[in-house]
Amino acid sequence: MAASGAPLPRCDAGGQSFYLTRYTGPAATGTPPTAVLDLATAPATGAVAIAPVWSGAAAPTVSAREIGLTPPNPPLPAGASVAGGMGKDGYIYTMRAVDGDNSWDNSPATGWTAGGWRSHTRYYEMLRYGRTGVDNLGIVSGLGTYQTDPTDPSTVVSGAIDLRLGPNFNAADIDPITGIMYLANFQTGGALNRVFKIDVTQTPPLYVGTLNLSSNIPGDQSGDFAIDASGQWAYGIASTRGTSGTSLSYRFNLSSGAVETLASVPPILIFSIPVNAPYGAAARLPNATDKLAFYGLGTRIMSIPSGTVGTNQSTAGATSGDAAACLPKLTATLVCTPDALVDAAGNVSNCTVTLDQAAPAGGMAIALTPPAANPRYTSSCGSSIVVAAGQTTASCAITATPNTTPGDGDVTAALALATPAASDDYVLGSPSAAEVRIRNDDVDIAITPVANLSCTPSSLVDAAGQVSTCTISLNAPAPAGGSSISLSPPPGSSRYTSSCTSPVLVAAGATQSSCTITATPNTVAGDGSVIALLQLLAGPGYTLGPDSQASVQVNDDDLPINVGDAKRVPTLDAWALALMGMLLAMAGALFARKRHQS
Secondary structure (H helix, E strand, O other): OOOOOOOOOOEOOOOOEEEEEEEEOOOOOOOOOEEEEEEEEOOOOOOOEEEEEEEEOOOOOOOOOOOOOOOOOOOOOOOOEEEEEEOOOOOEEEEEOOOOOOOHHHOOOOOOOOOOOHHHHOOOEEEEEOOOOEEEEEEOEOOOEEEOOOOOHHHEEEOOOOOOOOOOOOEEEEOOOOOEEEEEOOOOOOOOOEEEEEEOOOOOOEEEEEEEOOOOOOOOEEEEEEEOOOOOEEEEEEEOEOEOOOEEEEEEEOOOOOEEEEEEEOOEEEOOEEEOOOOOEEEEOOOOOOEEEEEOOOEEEEEOOOOEEOOOEOOOOOOEEEEEEOOEOEEEEEEEEOOEEEOOOOOEEEEEEEEOOOOOOOOEEEEEEOOOOEOOEEEOOOOEEEEOOOOOEEEEEEEEOOOOOOOOOOEEEEEEEOOOOOOOOEEEOOOOEEEEEEEOOOOOOOOOOEEEEEEEOOEEEOOOOOEEEEEEEEOOOOOOOOEEEOEEOOOOEOOEEEOOOOOEEEOOOOOEEEEEEEEOOOOOOOOOOEEEEEEEOOOOOOEEOOOOEEEEEEEOOOOOOOOOOOOOOOOOOHHHHHHHHHHHHHHHHHHHHHHHHO
16 A cells, blocks of 8 residues: 555544644755644634654655755755645645755755755655655656756756746645546745646646736735635735734635635734734635634634635644644445345345445445344345445345245344444444344235225105115225124114125125115105114124124105195185076076087
8 A cells, every 4th residue: 555545544524633744954965954744723712632643753755856065965856835635535635845955955066056956846746745755756747847957958847837936836726526636836926816727636646737816915024814615715815024923814816716805803912012923734624614724823713605714723833734624534424225025036125225425445344233143144244344435335135035924924134334433434423223024925814804884875855766775894804704894773764774784794705895874755844854773883803893883864755735826716605606506507597508409
């Protein structure tokens, strides 16, 4: 494995943690600087806690293009690094600073004016930090070329750029969305309006373009910057008049290059003296998208997008430093589908572990508590399962053991995600456990039918042909011998007849039986309505459903004669009756005579 080892540990999403690299300058000419990698955690207030990851006794291996110096002899090793950020793969990528000689501008002995400084200022190599150390990825390809000796064409170095500012790029971070590093030399006399873009996933790393800012960043000197979680803005703090002057927070847009000045940053008081030293380290925090950490003479938390900065929190010091985000831990969940099997061939439940982010390089092993051994099933789920790099899921299986043993009952296979160690790169989400039921399918399972009752229609009139059919229904076929359903029949009445008696037999294999209520025809006006009520009763071999009673109403349809409007026939007095009699006698005589004549 490379010297860097595995990706760096991830952080709990609830903490204000970031990676802090602290550099210590060389004690003597020819002695390389040292680098210490820590996990720093800032509480709400108070001192920042430091948890060491590793401490390097010297900088990583120098490039093959390193130019030998006289003195010293052998060649001077490479220096530490000063600007970088957290890659999407969990490694920190930083640009190396050649800072190995206490008098870099006077070595070789020809001095600065004679060009000796070139041998220490033109080498921009990318380093990669992991759990166990550092890899030297070599000179960045495409940053241009520079001839270290103007009189010797053979001294052209690929990947170098002549900034003529000394050894260091001093500001960088990696876009968490694209994975591209943004690299700058934001110091006095530097290119305050230019940012280089580096693809750190290439070997060697590749220069892919330049972001030209709309204006210079504010001030004369800036330390590191940090890119927000959305990959839209880079935030920094710039000093306007050296260490004792005022400082301003700023940001620039990664797409347009627009530069914005944000807020004044109060100085740190050292022995009551205000100090505005540049913040050489900046990083995103995993606990909130609106917080960044800046490290200089201590640690201060910046709130974005306002750019306001909190009070200083004491932190272990160093000659210089850099910071990078600590990626949040992944969240693992577990689901088994289906959650029930029968003990027959081909019955398999797939149990899938899912991460909320793609697994990092090397994959991620998730600890499991496997199901207990049982002859009723087999399982490919062991004590752990690995989600491959770049993937979000991994699966194992629980398979029912086929058998034809009747009545061997049901068993449960229980699988769970084991509680991860504090140092693991994931936490448990929900659900984190699953059960798969293996059921016996080798004997008929007795099913108790559910009985319900309905009568259609529910209303009749007392005329001929008026019949309601009442149906007793089961939700499963009646067993051998049928189902005998107890019934409370409707009470006797002269207004209807009923064939509904108790018990009602539902024939074997059938699901229904019926009886009737028939209205008794009559012409009796005003005899009102009656209700025939039926009720299913509880009994063995069945249960009652929600519709266990029904009623049929028999209505009167005979309308009475209304005598209230009859007219009285007038009567005749005695003279009128005598006169009417004489007239009738005369009419009779005339009729008889006419018949005689004819």
